[in-house]
Amino acid sequence: MHNVRVVARLDVKAPNLIKGIQLEGLRVVGDPFEFAERYYLEGIDELIYMDIVASLYNRNSLTDLVKRTAANIFIPFTVGGGIRSLSDVSAVLNSGADKVAINTAAVEKPALISEISRRFGSQCMVLSIEAKQTSPTSWEAYTDNGRERTGLDVVEWAKRGESLGAGEILLTSVDREGTRKGFDIELTKRVSEAVNIPVIASGGMGKLDDFSEVVKHGKADAVAMADCLHYARHSLAAIREHAIRSGVPVRKI
């Protein structure tokens, strides 16, 4: 059993850190770099920046954020949102990011996953899947922050992504995101057991038990949280302490 990574997810509408509430409203939370730096100093394992607007206009602002992060924060970080091509990936990695998270572009052209992993290595290719439950045992993959259907079964899509060369899966429950009602355990478990690559669970962190639940029962390899940290509902120290007490190994600081 290896240490579970505690990951901070920052939704960015450059230059702001924002938080979407069940995809209805967007709230500006502050300066993403300041939050990222604070989490780094408090011992976060990894960061994910999701560019939720992903327009050309915002691109420069996001690039500045990526460069500043790479220059000052010495932990791995992933950038996602609007990455559509090899040159987009190249630009993001050259700015100092370690990994890219891709959703829409991979759904539209699955071969892109192979192209990216062949060119840059599968370790930097994170397949981002937004999952909405359609039956007690099935979920459909969505794009565009949970707005566009794809018709793809999430578990099958995750397996396909792995076979095409994805190095990790970032699995977001559209149903649970922003609700603080806990992660979608069944979803996470089915995906994690279907693939041999690490799965990062995202969407639903509320109480401390949610963390240990999604690892023990959901088989998550890493746990991403957003507003739990941005609104300081739990400190990183409390999350780690809880994890260790519950028998979930996490990095000791």
Next chain:
Amino acid sequence: MSAPPKVTLVDYGIGNVFSVRRAFEVCGADVHLTADPVTIRNAERLILPGVGAFADGMRELESRGLVEPIREFVRFGRPFAGICLGMQMMFDESEEFGTHAGLGLIPGNVCRIPHRSLEGQPMKVPHVAWNELLLPKGKENWSLSPLHKILERESVYLVHSFAAYPKKSEHLLAEADYGGHRITAAVQSGSMVGFQFHPERSGPTGLKIIRGFLEM
């Protein structure tokens, strides 16, 4: 006032050199990124970074004529550090995507990391985790290495599907536990060190190790 330590970073088109460069700079080094064989051969300190596949890495080094200059640099006995794929390429050969020859600087091979824990549980590959650095059996401490300020069980960030296995136990500097298996986390031979983990991505612990290397 002494001049900042000069570090040459091999640029061979692979990996995120921005972060490596930046981490060394923050630790006080004057970093020069280059693909020039002569500069590399004559460097004061040489860093070989890299991520991805062994065969690709070796091919990129070969196509730029960097294999011999690196070997010559090492013969001079100046400080050398291989990071991640850079460390794996220090070895004789790797079994990744077929058998491929490495730089042959340290005897040993690069093999797939275990898929199952000692207890038979399936494990995810690549291994992506913060893992604790452990002293190998028979090694008392890290006092004569870049890890001399590191306490056992400090964690570093690892991302890999393959691991290097040195033939000589004295080359094994540090290990990490993965499902009960001990895998190589760092190696040392003479003035060369290799880190399977990313010191530039391992927070304050990683920066301590970089400073430790600069002190060599």
